[in-house]
Amino acid sequence: MREVAVIGVGMTKFGELWNTNLRSLFVEAALKALKDAGVDRLDSMYVGCMTSGLFAHQEHLGALMADYLGQKHLPAYRIESACASGGLAFRLGFIEVASGMSDIVLVGGVEKMHTGADVTDALSTASDSEYEAFLGITFPGLYAMIANAYMHKYRIPYKEFREKLAHVAVKNHEHGSKNPNAQFRMKITVDTVLNSTLVADPLRLMDCSPVTDGAACVVLAPVEIAKKLGKPVVKVIGSGAATSAIALAQRDDIAWLDVVEAAAKRAYDMAKITPKDIDLVELHDCFTIAEVCVLEALGFYEPGGAINAAYNGDTYIGGKLPVNTSGGLKAKGHPVGATGVAQIVEIVEQLRGNAGERQVKGAKRGLAQNMGGSGASSVVHILEVE
Amino acid sequence: MLTPRVYTEIPQRYRLEANKCKACGKVFFPPRLVCTCGSQDFEPYRLPTRGKIVTYTVVRTPGFVFKLQKPIVLAIVELEDGTRIMAQVTDLPPVVEDYSEIIKIGAEVELVFRKIFSEQEAGIHVYGYKCRLI
Numbered sequence: 001m002r003e004v005a006v007i008g009v010g011m012t013k014f015g016e017l018w019n020t021n022l023r024s025l026f027v028e029a030a031l032k033a034l035k036d037a038g039v040d041r042l043d044s045m046y047v048g049c050m051t052s053g054l055f056a057h058q059e060h061l062g063a064l065m066a067d068y069l070g071q072k073h074l075p076a077y078r079i080e081s082a083c084a085s086g087g088l089a090f091r092l093g094f095i096e097v098a099s100g101m102s103d104i105v106l107v108g109g110v111e112k113m114h115t116g117a118d119v120t121d122a123l124s125t126a127s128d129s130e131y132e133a134f135l136g137i138t139f140p141g142l143y144a145m146i147a148n149a150y151m152h153k154y155r156i157p158y159k160e161f162r163e164k165l166a167h168v169a170v171k172n173h174e175h176g177s178k179n180p181n182a183q184f185r186m187k188i189t190v191d192t193v194l195n196s197t198l199v200a201d202p203l204r205l206m207d208c209s210p211v212t213d214g215a216a217c218v219v220l221a222p223v224e225i226a227k228k229l230g231k232p233v234v235k236v237i238g239s240g241a242a243t244s245a246i247a248l249a250q251r252d253d254i255a256w257l258d259v260v261e262a263a264a265k266r267a268y269d270m271a272k273i274t275p276k277d278i279d280l281v282e283l284h285d286c287f288t289i290a291e292v293c294v295l296e297a298l299g300f301y302e303p304g305g306a307i308n309a310a311y312n313g314d315t316y317i318g319g320k321l322p323v324n325t326s327g328g329l330k331a332k333g334h335p336v337g338a339t340g341v342a343q344i345v346e347i348v349e350q351l352r353g354n355a356g357e358r359q360v361k362g363a364k365r366g367l368a369q370n371m372g373g374s375g376a377s378s379v380v381h382i383l384e385v386e
Numbered sequence: 387m388l389t390p391r392v393y394t395e396i397p398q399r400y401r402l403e404a405n406k407c408k409a410c411g412k413v414f415f416p417p418r419l420v421c422t423c424g425s426q427d428f429e430p431y432r433l434p435t436r437g438k439i440v441t442y443t444v445v446r447t448p449g450f451v452f453k454l455q456k457p458i459v460l461a462i463v464e465l466e467d468g469t470r471i472m473a474q475v476t477d478l479p480p481v482v483e484d485y486s487e488i489i490k491i492g493a494e495v496e497l498v499f500r501k502i503f504s505e506q507e508a509g510i511h512v513y514g515y516k517c518r519l520i
């Protein structure tokens with residue numbers, strides 16, 4: 001297996017982009033990534049997207065995006081794993097370059113969610129359609145069930161639990177305020193969260209990531225090519241993916257994301273490192289409770305311990321483990337199929353030292369964790385700058 | 387008439403038909419063709435109808451088919467044999483100030499047969515199980 005590097009990154013602004021369509025979003029991000037990489041040819045392309053069929057009445061994205069990128073006859077694959085589609089696309093592009101089958105591979109993620117489609121209904125297809133969505137449960141509802149199970153398992157009083165969860169959103173908005181591509185750049189307070197509308201008890205509107213349009217792309221190449229480009233070489237040193245029960249009721253422990261633990265173990269083993277060696281993390285905070293559970297499953301906190309992470313200031317830029325320096329899904333936005341690739345973009349910008357106001361000083365190794373459904377699929381990558 | 391998608395799940399939604407692995411005894415709802423132990427040897431099994439709430443939530447913003455019924459309360463129920471299923475909690479008062487006062491993790495429930503929703507514009511009724519507090 002060859003060593004692989006990320007040689008180019010690019011993303012659109014994330015937000016309510018009413019005047020931009022699905023294909024233009026993808027091509028804009030792809031052109032930025034290709035320009036950043038400085039390459040003039042591609043060997044293949046992966047497109048992560050969750051449900052363009054339901055949102056934009058368009059499938060067959062491999063062909064569509066290759067065509068509109070002006071890459072005649074390019075092999076192109078569309079990858080779907082719900083909200084982990086982008087992360088999984090990145091893993092497959094990585095595998096293709098590592099295998100020696102291709103040299104220059106573009107990996108993108110895209111989602112156009114503001115189309116008039118019923119967003120709640122479209123997203124619910126990532127759950128067990130017949131035994132969850134059928135009953136009326138929504139994604140905020142599934143994560144609310146995880147939140148209630150967590151609060152009960154670790155015997156945290158409601159008021160304390162609610163306030164500490166709010167700190168996750170406050171922290172991610174603080175980070176998002178420093179990101180020009182973020183959907184929300186306003187800072188918020190604990191009260192903003194606690195006074196927002198109840199969506200699914202105990203989660204409120206400001207515990208939830210927003211509905212977002214956007215795309216992100218990266219270019220992968222073997223390290224020997226990356227070294228000739230005159231930029232910091234950001235290598236992919238670990239990659240792990242896993243799946244678990246699709247239905248939340250059938251997980252062993254509702255307050256524990258076993259799928260994240262399994263994917264992370266594979267990535268750490270491949271990189272031959274432990275959580276202590278990581279300088280920053282981009283993780284899947286689709287809801288505030290998700291950030292808490294993911295931090296524990298990644299091995300950064302003991303079970304029941306990560307509820308204090310944002311509250312204690314650990315996960316702020318400048319803290320002991322900066323988490324979601326981009327603003328995360330909460331503030332940067334969550335165009336579902338694009339999120340996994342956008343996480344890689346942030347890690348690369350940080351490792352190159354290009355993150356501006358958000359820069360984590362001396363960052364050498366970053367971890368990206370992307371998740372599908374209520375924790376039925378997850379992908380973890382570890383990147384290192386030479 | 388029922389749409390085919392609804393029709394295929396009737397044994398589970400009307401009669402709680404599960405299956406049980408003959409090799410390791412694990413129960414699956416809905417039934418599966420292969421067990422996590424690798425066995426493909428199953429016997430039919432009917433779920434018990436009593437259990438307790440493992441976790442729950444109140445969905446304030448459901449999708450369009452449940453708009454008239456909102457908010458809807460859903461729970462994961464662990465049945466007497468240890469099998470877990472998700473179900474709506476029904477037979478609650480129409481207006482509830484604080485759901486945490488009446489629904490607790492650990493509360494005992496029983497499964498009951500109810501209408502789940504009416505399908506599309508034709509309004510075909512779709513039935514299945516819900517649970518109610520005992």
Ligand SMILES: [Zn+2]
Pocket residue numbers: 407408409410411412421422423424425
């Ligand atoms: Zn078995």
